[in-house]
Amino acid sequence: MTAKRASATSPTIWTVLKWTVAILAAVIAVFPVWWMINVVFSEPGQPVSINPRLWPTSLTAGLQTVHVIFAETAYLHAYMVSVCYSVLTIAGVLLFGSAAAFEFALFDFPGRRIIFGIVMLALMVPTAVTIIPTYLLTADLGWLNSMQGLVVPGLASAFGLFMLVQFMRAIPADMIEAARLDGASHLQIYWHVVLPLCRNAMVTLAILTFMQTWGNYMWPLLVGTSPDMYTVGQIVGMFNSPLSHQTVEVVMTANLLAAVPPLIFYLLFQRKIVEGIAMSGTKG
Amino acid sequence: MAFLEISSVSKSFGAVKVLDDITLEIERGEFVVFVGPSGCGKSTLLRMITGLDSPNSGTVSIEGKVMNDIEPAKRGTAMVFQSYALYPHMSAYDNVSFGLRMAHTAKTLIRQRVDAAAAILRLDKLLHRRPRELSGGQKQRVAIGRAIVREPRVFLFDEPLSNLDAELRVQMRAELIELHRRLDVTMIYVTHDQIEAMTMADRMVVLNAGRMQQVGRPLDLYDDPDNRFVAGFVGSPRMNFLAGEVVGADATSTRLLHAGGTGPLTLPIGGLQGQLKVEIGVRPDHLRILADGEDPPPAAIAFTGRVTFVEELGNVTYVHIVLDDGTPIVVGAGRGPRIGTDDVRITAPVGHALLFAQDGCRLRGRNGTGK
Structure with a gap:
């Protein structure tokens, strides 16, 4: 008790050090985002690079740039494509991941261990190795420049399956058996008992999938070559390209707009993300 | 059905x-x-x-x-x-x-x-x-x-x-x-x-x-x-088991030696020819500690042992005893005078003793005796 009070009133060197490191890390993480805001919301004709400062100067100028980007470029369309791509991928990953995890975690069937092992092997294969065959397959199916070409190859997530399997293994067998005795069918057990119990893990997986899909650059670049299928990532890439004739605040605004959805997501769900990652890392 | x-x-x-x-x-x-x-x-x-x-x-x-x-x-x-x-x-x-x-x-x-x-x-x-x-x-x-x-x-x-x-x-x-x-x-x-x-x-x-x-x-x-x-x-504390050796048997009784390290004993269980080593089972409640100077009733089981510890639960007292041959047993006693860690003599009516063969089967006797 006394020791606690002492440490509260006169901080030890250790506490000071811990806080210094934490604040430093926070500053390093936040600074780029703040710099973007700083550049976007500045008086036009006063480039921050020439006259550096750490605070924005004009809200209206920034909003004007946002308006210009939405009104005069294909940015809004790309936003819609990215949202569709993310939402469909999340829905698919959750559906296929949870259904597969339900079988792998709670039931025994011939070849279960081997099949699960093969799926887990997929976790270790880098995307660079599989991207060309996947591209060829998608092209053969005639899915280039289509939403299904963008979404379908990403629907089965080995990581998502692994995470949900770990979570579902912790569900007591008694509970599944009780549901069976209550007359619930296989699908009803999945829907009424297992899915609600996995809500936290599902939310975490949805967030992680969103982060990954929103930031995915390579796959949309390969599959969506027509301007109709450009995602936010590609559009931002075009703003950033050396031959782009946009001024720095327009380029920065395009970047900031791309970063906003993941930032909001992260702020809303940060606790769940940390919990989810800790959980999938420590169990099993 | x-x-x-x-x-x-x-x-x-x-x-x-x-x-x-x-x-x-x-x-x-x-x-x-x-x-x-x-x-x-x-x-x-x-x-x-x-x-x-x-x-x-x-x-x-x-x-x-x-x-x-x-x-x-x-x-x-x-x-x-x-x-x-x-x-x-x-x-x-x-x-x-x-x-x-x-x-x-x-x-x-x-x-x-x-x-x-x-x-x-x-x-x-x-x-x-x-x-x-x-x-x-x-x-x-x-x-x-x-x-x-x-x-x-x-x-x-x-x-x-x-x-x-x-x-x-x-x-x-x-x-x-x-x-x-x-x-x-x-x-x-x-x-x-x-x-x-x-x-x-x-x-x-x-x-x-x-x-x-x-x-x-x-x-x-x-x-x-x-x-x-x-x-x-079944039963708590559990039944006491004592090793015994059959030395003679007829249609109505069985004579045993060495039960609990004491002398010969006759149980009213008949027709047990062919058995050599047996176990005698007696529940703690059927055993009684004899007072000093009290003689065991005739035709009763009797042996001596040393008290190791006593559980006094209020309504009942369980006395843990090690017999002369090393077998541990429990005796249920009333709320009598305090029992030290001395040697005691214990007795039980022969009618309450059960006999078990070496393979664990109960020996009831051919003429329905033994229960």
């Missing part, structure tokens, strides 16, 4: 034989308790009846219909799990009504049945609560409620009280007996606690290592065990 018949049921998990040729008949409305040490197969037998496991051989039938290939939910059985197995994301009401909802029962009927079950179990005011907001005893009642609303032909309980504290366990025991009386349905109850079994059962089934040891009314098993395992398992 019995209401529930288990015939020649065997079950192995890999090389381990969990149930070995179990045959048992249970009548409608009976309260039957399966009892035995951990791993004796009692829970597995329960799971065979409800259909969560299927036997390797043999059949389970209810009201004359073989159940082996019938879905668990359609057997007319309901089970209460040791862990309660309540769904944590549902209210008590939703937990209780889950089975009915799965069967697409009409909402008004669900309401009626849940309310009726809640009234029986005094859950009325708790129905809106989630399982984590309920105490252990309340959770147990919700789990029982979930079984009641399905109106099963057979209730199955798998060690339902083992997660409760001692006081609550006694209370729930009484409630379960009352519930059985009220619902008048067949109940099968699994426990490793022989006191629970003794207090609740119409009939007790003692299992050990996958084999049925004996079936009968609790007091019959207590007074007249078929073998050494049942004799030792």
